[in-house]
Amino acid sequence: MSALPDGERPPPDGALPPGCAEGAGDRAFGVYLHVPFCAVRCGYCDFTTYTAAELGGGADQARYAETACRELDLAATVLAAAGLPRRPAATVFFGGGTPTLLPADDLVRMLDAVSERFGLAAAAEVTVEANPESVTADALARLAAAGVTRVSFGMQSAVPHVLATLDRVHTPDRVPRVVDWARDAGLAVSLDLIYGTPGESVADWSASLHAALACMPDHLSAYPLVVEDGTRLAVDVRRGLVAPPDDDDLATKYELGDDVLAGSGFSWYEVSNWSRDPAGACRHNLGYWNGDDWWGVGPGAHSHVGGVRWWNVRHPRAYAERLADGGSPAAGREVLDAGQQHAERVLLGVRLASGLPVTVLPTEHRHRVRGLVADGLVDPGAASRNRVVLTRRGRLLADTVVRTLLG
Amino acid sequence: MARTAPTPSATPPDAIRNFCIIAHIDHGKSTLADRMLQITGVVDARQMRDQYLDRMDIERERGITIKSQAVRMPWEFDGRSYALNMIDTPGHVDFSYEVSRSLAACEGAVLLVDAAQGIEAQTLANLYLALENDLTIIPVLNKIDLPAAQPDKYAEELARLIGTDPSACRRVSGKTGDGVARLLDDIVREVPPPVGDADAPARAMIFDSVYDIYRGVVTYVRVIDGRLSARERILMMSTRATHELLEIGVISPEPVPSAGLGVGEVGYLITGVKDVRQSKVGDTVTNSAKPATGALAGYRDPKPMVFSGLYPIDGSDYPALREALDKLKLNDAALVYEPETSAALGFGFRCGFLGLLHLEIVRERLEREFDLDLISTAPNVVYQVTMEDGTEVVVTNPSEFPGGKVAEVREPVVRATVLAPSDYIGSIMELCQQRRGTLRGMDYLSEDRVEMRYTLPLAEIVFDFFDQLKSRTRGYASLDYEADGDVAADLVKVDILLHGEAVDAFSAIVHKDKAYSYGVEMAGRLRKLIPRQQFEVPIQAAIGARVIARENVRAMRKDVLAKCYGGDITRKRKLLEKQKEGKRRMKMVGRVEVPQEAFIAALTNDVAGADKRK
Ligand SMILES: Nc1nc2c(ncn2[C@@H]2O[C@H](COP(=O)(O)OP(=O)(O)OP(=O)(O)O)[C@@H](O)[C@H]2O)c(=O)[nH]1
Ligand SMILES: C[S@@+](CC[C@H](N)C(=O)[O-])C[C@H]1O[C@@H](n2cnc3c(N)ncnc32)[C@H](O)[C@@H]1O
């Protein structure tokens, strides 16, 4: 499981430092609700998630909604105490883990708690991540009725041997079915794909892309497989049992994906995200890239409010205990200085198709944009309109671009 | 054991014997010295350890002596107490400058020969050095305890070499101590006492020094005339600097302060001055109140044979490296250096060494004793280049090899002496031929052992010649060499270009016939070491404008971490910070970012040498 970052120790009551309320009126507010449970753990995954076996029974899972609601109480108190105005949640995102491993009623209860504490904005985007193998039509209908607007399915691939390598337990034919159920329930649909899995050919990847498009999703995320430290995949790679993903292969597949998606009317709005029309972009995730405020509920969840980032303890039991004791489950935090805020602004901003305003850069650094244009990494037209927007080559070399801009 | 050890500063010259132990490498000098330390009682059984005088870690790890060490030992002979100053010397050819300075402090030399090996190349070289210094030679066969020892055979060889009777060769075992007491008696009897004018103004020769972090500069001297006393002011004759003598004494085998040092005595001085330039090996120390008029003849400065650039891996360590070199130079008079700049490696020093082992030792001592991380460029010899317009250029750094119209390039050559069993004559000749050698003569030392004399380009032998020689002769051959001027040769400079820019640290001057293989090897090696950049990077090896080898580092197509970490932006930013940190350790060659490690790895093995091994 991915380690939490190092940071300073947050106060036991989770109080926020002064200053984080500044300009809050201009920033959207979102709520992320983490559900740290999975039926089995996939070999490549380092998210904060546990199987029932790892937790020694399902007790944590059964009481989870209640515990999460406690953190929402804490959130309301802490934000108010810090002088932040009450902002209705513009976006809510249930992520995992596997949110749909909880009864739909539990998720609904958590969503209700959000609207009770903060209110839901008029056209709020409410997303739930769901695993194809376990989600049901009933659950989707129940969620939609309770205010969920969007579902994101972990499709990953349409090719059996790739799914097997990824330890995914669903069969490819399950995805169109769950998508139909979602659509019947009136939900917008997103599909997650992973490319570059060991053994995946370009043809396999192409097949997955076409299978995904055949489902007519509104939105698609395509992630290159990352070998995360501490995962079973990392061990296998180190032992030489499987080949690590190859950057050239990943680049080829990215380009293929971008071509195929563009050919079907999708356009990229973030390096790894495409939507059929601009309104279909995931607003919750855009909040991350735009430096908006959000409160992350749940073990290992990350939050950001006005230049303060913090993250919770990872184990569900430790998490529940902290809240039961009336304290904050935060494990660490950082209060970003101006330099760090600038670095993040650049780092996150360039990943978006809307780009980064050149004016964000100090005057003496702006000439760097010209070099990036010359190298074919930044779009010349956008640059002339004072925005740094990546070309496709630039999207693949976004880290180089960020390093160059920051010097 | 002596009961009444003569007191330093109050020992008449006729009760002093100064001698050194010289031999081919590994013939047992330090081990014999151990037994002398024990028999004379200056080191007791409890303190004793093997090769006691090999004090540096690096000497102990490698099992070789690098520094000469002088020790004063008492010895009783014929009812009289004597003071013996024994100097254990290194055997490796790279340290012969240590030996020659030791010889100059002595009247006698124990010429040690391993009774299982016989005479080897440095036996001859060191013998000749001792004879040049007019020393009394005491021939000694060592390791007679070994079952493989052939003392009779080698006594004959040794006697023939120095022109005495085989019965004059003593037989000892440094391991068991057998014969060592008798040898000490012989030393008293045969080595002449030092002569000097006790009433003249003091003149003492600085033969070594060392920087001690607590005490500053410690200077080792041999008194020729007069005396030096504690607390008086002394004058360094070459720099005219005066200092107060805070401490004076003898090494026995740890420093023992004394009232002074008189004629013929060997000991140390401490002035408490931290300035490392005050003590120069070869300088004469005299009394400041009553200075001598003429200085002693100093040492001939050794001529560096190989050069290499030394650079701190962390550029900010440059001043520390300078200071470290200044301090190390005190203890290593053969080291020469001057600042140089490399586009690829930054600020550093071009250093001259007596050989590759010397280079290795200096680098290791700098790293260990001064806590530096260093990178060294491929070693090279020095070239004399004459241009068509008659100007002459001395090239110690291949990247400075002049472009334009070169009339002639001269490279240094050596006279090499190879001693080996006669069975190997054929394969030795073959090797020397491959290395562009010319046979100058050959003599039989005995029925089955020959001495072969060659002229060889220095560049051909400093690198792996000795390894080759050993492997072709099953380890039986030994090698010695000395500089012998320079000759014209067909040499070219091969440049290595990254993305069209020459990387100065990789330029090499090689014989025309070897240019191609050097280029191919280096380009291939760099291709594996240079990370992909956002553009394609051609790597070329070129002689002037002519490209002789080419490789390509393909453009990097992807570096972005496209995963969304569920809002863990901190991790992403920290990754970026780490990348930026890594970039700071990158050296820019034009637009190409080259990690320091790639330079190090590319420079780690000498390619010219590696190529020859094939
Ligand atoms: N059997 C036996 N071995 C010996 C004797 N003297 C030395 N050796 C061994 O020979 C090896 C070399 O001994 P050293 O005393 O280090 O030789 P050295 O001449 O000082 O070597 P350098 O200083 O490197 O030139 C060591 O392994 C010793 O133990 C001896 O009399 N008998
Ligand atoms: C944390 S998962 C949660 C969703 C759900 N449990 C699932 O797996 O479908 C969100 C998405 O992250 C992506 N992901 C997880 N680990 C990844 C890895 N190591 N490399 C690339 N993508 C990964 C997958 O596409 C996954 O759908």
Ligand code: SF4
């Ligand atoms: S189901 Fe999703 S969250 Fe769970 S282990 Fe697999 S990838 Fe990770």
Ligand SMILES: [Mg+2]
């Ligand atoms: Mg020795």
